[in-house]
Amino acid sequence: MNVSISSTSEKPIYQQLFEQISAQILKGELGSGYVLPPIRQAAQELRVSIITVKKAWEELERCGLINTVTGKGCFVAEFSPGEMLHLRNEMVLKQMERDISYYKSFGLTLEEVMELLKKIY
């Protein structure tokens, strides 16, 4: 599992943790059954507060990406390729919504955005 945290980013740290880990799960880098480190240990290693990690783990669980087994830890959930695709698209769409509203604030049309996207993609 790879995580890098930026303390200067506007994004809350739990959000950064959630996004990075969920991306790794949905890309298949963290397979089902992979055990996440215990909350307190992760907090210590990442140098973030315990509650920050707790929130990130809770968010992952709410999205159905991990399961918590009391006394055993947090495991990456099992999903079919179809479910994985669905979850992935859902997350990408959420991000796109934010990005689009940013482009709209400049008054760009869809065509103009597509044109610019093609240039840098």
Added chain:
Amino acid sequence: MLALDVRNLSKQYPNFQLRNVSFQLEQGYIMGFIGANGAGKTTTIKSIMNMIHTEGGEVHILGKNMAEHEIELKQEIGCAFGGIEFYTRSRIRTLTDAIKKFYTHWDDAVYRSYLSRFKLDETKKIAELSTGMKVKYSLALALSHGAKLLILDEPTSGLDPVARDDLLDLFQELVAGGEISILFSTHITSDLEKCADFITFIADGQIVKSAEKEEFKESYRLLNGDESQLSEVKDRMISYKVNSFGFTGLIRARDFDPSSSIKAATPSLEEIMIYFAKKEPAYV
């Protein structure tokens, strides 16, 4: 369980008063206690430790009333004050031998490990120690009797960035087991941005807010706009400053309409402290 439960502490001084100070710290977490100089941080900590007489209020530590179980509870508390003065002519070894007799659970092996971690030389006299070394020595004393609650007043002051970083590492190590809780006061807010779970903010002898860190920061918004927008929010702002580029200021999130065109961001702990300090006219 609550490691620390402070209820309605009040203390009256001729020029300062602590008014109904209440906050709670859950076991196994780190709480940062912030406030400007003279806001009442040390007075609160001394009241918790029963080192000064208070006019009202109660303190419960690990479920027990401090006033009734003071001696017993002090075995469970590790306490260190910034700028503490020890008897300067003695060697560290001599002082430790005197102090450790008060603690039934004193652990020499743990104490030795802190001496080496903090690079403290037992044979040195207190007078020969630098400010940072004195802080480290008082921490070594606070950490060596199996305390469940650490109450530290400005433990990072006087330490260089490397030593501060090491100390924060140590704090996280201590709470990782879930049994030890830490309350520490500081005005170096960058120390808290990362490791603190909860923030309690005191200003002018009153608790402004005590909450989980992210929730604490998100309950305020830092606004940035041009002068024409200022009138929209002026009367609800905690404080603001105007310059030729427009204005910046702090407002409570609930007083701010998120659909407003004014640019808003989540403030840092430091920004919250600064704008609160501007709220009242400076002392003359």
